[in-house]
Amino acid sequence: MSKRKIVVVGNGMVGHHFVETLVQAEQGDHITVLGEEPRPAYDRVHLSDVFAGCEPADLALATRDTYDDWGIDAHFGDPVTVIERASKRVVTESGRVFDYDKLILATGSYPFVPPVPGSDNARCLTYRTIDDLGEIRAKAQDSKVGVVVGGGLLGLECANALRNLGLETHVVEFAPGLMGVQLDQGGSGMLRRKVEALGVRVHTGKNTQDIGEGESRALKMAFADGESLETDMIVFSAGIRPRDELARACELEVGERGGIVIDYKCKTTDSDIFCIGESALFGGRIYGLVAPGYRMAEVLSL
Numbered sequence: 001m002s003k004r005k006i007v008v009v010g011n012g013m014v015g016h017h018f019v020e021t022l023v024q025a026e027q028g029d030h031i032t033v034l035g036e037e038p039r040p041a042y043d044r045v046h047l048s049d050v051f052a053g054c055e056p057a058d059l060a061l062a063t064r065d066t067y068d069d070w071g072i073d074a075h076f077g078d079p080v081t082v083i084e085r086a087s088k089r090v091v092t093e094s095g096r097v098f099d100y101d102k103l104i105l106a107t108g109s110y111p112f113v114p115p116v117p118g119s120d121n122a123r124c125l126t127y128r129t130i131d132d133l134g135e136i137r138a139k140a141q142d143s144k145v146g147v148v149v150g151g152g153l154l155g156l157e158c159a160n161a162l163r164n165l166g167l168e169t170h171v172v173e174f175a176p177g178l179m180g181v182q183l184d185q186g187g188s189g190m191l192r193r194k195v196e197a198l199g200v201r202v203h204t205g206k207n208t209q210d211i212g213e214g215e216s217r218a219l220k221m222a223f224a225d226g227e228s229l230e231t232d233m234i235v236f237s238a239g240i241r242p243r244d245e246l247a248r249a250c251e252l253e254v255g256e257r258g259g260i261v262i263d264y265k266c267k268t269t270d271s272d273i274f275c276i277g278e279s280a281l282f283g284g285r286i287y288g289l290v291a292p293g294y295r296m297a298e299v300l301s302l
Contacts (some may be wrong), residue, residue, distance in 0.1 A: 003030040007090060007100040009080045009246070011035030013044055014277035015106030016061050021156055023070045029236060030204040031072050032098050034090070037129060038077035040064060045290060046163035047133060056130050060076060068220035084248040085270055090155050102272055104300065105247065109240035109278040109288065114149070118211030123218055124234045136235060140165040145217055147171075149208065150238035151178040158237045165222030171199045172221065174238075186240040203229065232298050240281040255281040266300045276299055 006022070006029045008015055013134055019033060022057040035041075040080030042059040067074035069277065075092070082091040089099045113119050125135050127148075140146065146162040146268050151173030162169040171178070176194065192202050207224035214220035215229035242259040253261040253269040259281025266274045266282075276296035278288050 003028055005030050005032070005099055007032045007034065007098050008104045008106055009034050009090065010106035010108055010277070010279075011037070011041045011074075011076065012277065013041060013061065013108060013290055014108070014297055015104070016041030017294050018104060018106060018276060018297035018301060019067075019070075020062075021298055023072070025301055029191045031070075032091060032100075033067065033072055033074040034078065034080050034098065034221065035074070035076040036079035037131070038065065039130065040074070040076060042130065044128070045157070047127070047130070048157045048164065050130070050133050051137070051161045053165035054166065055287050058134075059130070080246060083204065083246050083273075085250050085273070088272065098163075099160065100247065100272070103276065105268075105275040105279060106277050107243035107246065107279045109242050109286075111236055112239040112241050114208065114238055116211055118219075119234075119236070121211060121219065121234075124211065124236065127154065127161070127235050127237045128298070133161075136161065136167065136233075139140060139193070139233045140167060143167055143171070145231045145233075147221065147231040147234045149173075149215075149234060149236045151175065151202070151204065152181070152237065153179060155237035156195065157192045158235050159195070160198075162235070163200060164197065167232075168201075170231065171195070172206050172208065173202070173204045173216065174207055178202065188207055191209075238288075239288065240278060242281070244284055247275070247279075255284065259286045262279045264299075266296050276300055277292075 022070045041061040056122040078092045078094050081093050091097050111128045146167040147170045149172050150160045151171050159169050159171050178191050208221050209224050210222040212220050214230040217234045221229045244254050244260050247260040260279050262275050262280045262282050268275050278295035
């Protein structure tokens with residue numbers, strides 16, 4: 001009996017966990033991993049530790065040698081650009097072709113940048129990958145003040161990163177409290193006090209209307225309530241959007257607001273294509289946390 005060809009598109013935390021779980025199951029499949037980033041999977045949750053003295057390599061969940069030892073055919077820095085459902089194969093940016101029996105989409109998400117005038121300024125960055133850290137570090141060298149737009153878990157991690165870089169750090173959040181999805185009003189208020197005790201200034205209920213040139217700093221954020229805040233750099237961590245462009249292009253079902261529709265077995269509308277993690281839409285909801293993604297990976301590997 002020939003081995004099943006399983007191709008995993010994406011090598012984030014969830015994609016790696018799926019591969020690790022599948023290897024442990026010892027089902028004898030031929031597994032191919034195709035990662036967009038130039039390095040194997042790493043712990044994205046603790047990115048800010050790099051600015052506290054941790055090396056990027058310390059965040060690694062695997063190395064190329066890990067995949068070699070597992071017998072995985074792994075390729076990095078060459079993203080998949082096309083899914084050919086009829087012929088059951090994928091094509092990468094460099095033109096390489098990989099056949100599959102089962103295709104796993106673990107494409108994750110990308111940072112949402114609000115469509116605010118001025119948000120495309122060179123001093124406006126995102127916080128998502130190790131490469132993003134390099135840009136943040138470079139901009140911080142000639143900055144004194146930094147603002148993080150977004151008061152969720154990742155936004156607060158980013159604020160900690162700016163603080164570790166020695167910047168006067170501000171968090172700007174549209175909602176009335178921090179981590180409003182996970183915490184009630186009392187919990188959010190307690191978290192705010194702890195964050196402010198670290199020296200981070202918190203601004204909630206702020207709707208940014210424009211980002212322009214500052215008077216005393218490089219940038220000036222104008223809010224809907226008439227107030228403003230000047231800063232040298234802005235890092236957006238205001239939520240995520242699912243990476244579902246491959247699914248759209250090959251006409252898999254996606255949600256009205258994005259996300260690849262899956263059933264309780266993580267199967268898409270193609271019986272040979274599955275999706276896990278932050279790109280998956282289950283029950284009309286995107287789960288933007290690692291733990292639900294890990295559970296999807298484990299369900300799929302059974």
